[in-house]
Amino acid sequence: MVEKTCGATVAVDAMGGDLGPSEVVAAIRLGLGSPDWTKLHKIILTGRQEELLPLLREAGLENHPKVVLEHAPDVISMDEKPKAAFRRKEASLLRVIDLVRTGQADGAVSCGNTGALMFSSTLILKKMSGVERPALPAVIPSRNHHFILLDAGAQPETTSRQLVHNAILGEAYARAIFPIAKPRVGLLTIGTEEGKGTARIAEAHDLLKQLKGEINYIGLIEGFDTFRSVADVVVCDGFTGNILLKTLEACLVTLKDVLKEEITANPIRKIGALLNKGAFASIKRTFSPEHYAGAPLLGLNGLVVKAHGSSNREFIKSAVRIACDALEHDMNAHIGDTIEKANALAKSAPVTPAGVEFSG
């Protein structure tokens, strides 16, 4: 991978996260002192001046040459409806998006209300030419690799063409954040034999095969393949992706609880657990989402990275690095080119409406 200077200006919504603006300021302090952020040109912090100024002062960042404060008096809460939130023009969450629109920032980061961020980003930045709907990727850790699952919930149901778009969006994102030149892209289905699955899957599969010069499409994959390092990008509709992601999280939490309970059930086991402290720490590190704690909404004219509402300073720091990586790799320019080629192919192919059943 060629190292380029990022030189990016990233706008960060200081008010949206569960842990409040002090955690965001702590993340900035951490990031500015870390090698992850050396290529960053400037951070624009949006939020209530009266709250942020004392925090910046306390952190010794008040006059830092890379930190700019942008006053935004309003705050969108976590349970606010996207449409209602969009009317609060003075909110910090809307301000970061608007800074991207006007070109004052190259990318935005927010831990705020997901629905509001996605809705507002789509309205303010608009979809890229040729893209029907934006998609949200999620990075899932496995044994010796990570894979990108998308769509993780932006569009519950998709046509075959939208699945192809998801493949293109995911591939571009993989190249931006993984050290891989040709990420392997797989289309998730319920049986890789001919005639299995749905009509949409079969059509998307045909289109993707024709795009092999553009993306490294490896074909249909099953649930079994996801954790096996078969594909770097796992493509599906947002309904499946969102359920998959949340169920996996629930499963991991349950396993962690069971493991903890069992290895502390008696004094002997407790000693054994102590001897394996390093093993458990290593497993925790392997499966921690920290390194890929944010994800951009893909397919928009501009970069907006959504970080989890409960993000701590490490996660927020990581989300800013993800924004820098995407900008450094000129992710969006590449997406535009490939989408155009895919749409030209799709024009001549039959398209089944989302969800019509397959008689295979």
Added chain:
Amino acid sequence: MVEKTCGATVAVDAMGGDLGPSEVVAAIRLGLGSPDWTKLHKIILTGRQEELLPLLREAGLENHPKVVLEHAPDVISMDEKPKAAFRRKEASLLRVIDLVRTGQADGAVSCGNTGALMFSSTLILKKMSGVERPALPAVIPSRNHHFILLDAGAQPETTSRQLVHNAILGEAYARAIFPIAKPRVGLLTIGTEEGKGTARIAEAHDLLKQLKGEINYIGLIEGFDTFRSVADVVVCDGFTGNILLKTLEACLVTLKDVLKEEITANPIRKIGALLNKGAFASIKRTFSPEHYAGAPLLGLNGLVVKAHGSSNREFIKSAVRIACDALEHDMNAHIGDTIEKANALAKSAPVTPAGVEFSG
């Protein structure tokens, strides 16, 4: 739960499993000596007489009063297409189904080709009146409970009415195999707020709310809720269910591998692992699928339990117990009644074709 006498006759396909007929005979020997099978009236073993007779003799079962041998000279292989397999009328897999059709057996068990078993069962036994498509349940273990996920792959896409049918089928199955009088039924979606998800989900949700007198419907649930003991039955379409099930399996295998690698990485950790041998054995027991190793194809006029191709004797023994449990609880009779009520409700409700998008 009232204890009733099962007195069931179960036909077992001796030829279909990966481990061959000797494992099936071993399972029968095991089962006949176990309290799990005391209510069983008779086992009919179908397959090649010339292979089975010596095995039964060796196991001391040749003249056992509960064991009957039914010669079926043909064997359907694992990779055979369902339609081609269906033409092999002398196959052991078809014979067990036919014994159910003629009433010679109350239920059937096979570890053979899933596609062939589902296709043939549906053609030979026919769908129950009012059921549009059969569904395949899977039992997933969690911390302090198990939950049934269905459909696990029988029908990739569903209408709202078919989702309601899945709920009814899953509820009846839960009552048959779990010691619960009123299993909690949840409908899996991507956001439990109003207006999220798909039109099908919203319609199925409305219908299920009206069926609350019949089934204990707890409402919409998300992926997060699956492992939390919120619902005993998790309803979804076969595309989502199959991907979910296979991805969870892949995730668990990966975690097991990582754990094993880490706790044996050096001598200190190995000692720690030894001290925690009991803990790991207990976790393995908790998450083992053994106790629910088979699943019936739900919604047919007759009971056919599909066990995994790689089933060992314990799993096959367990699949026969599941058949007995379903028969003992008169599962199919209950399904018929509730389906009728659901269809009467659905008649007056709007039905969106599978997959049409929701503008919420």
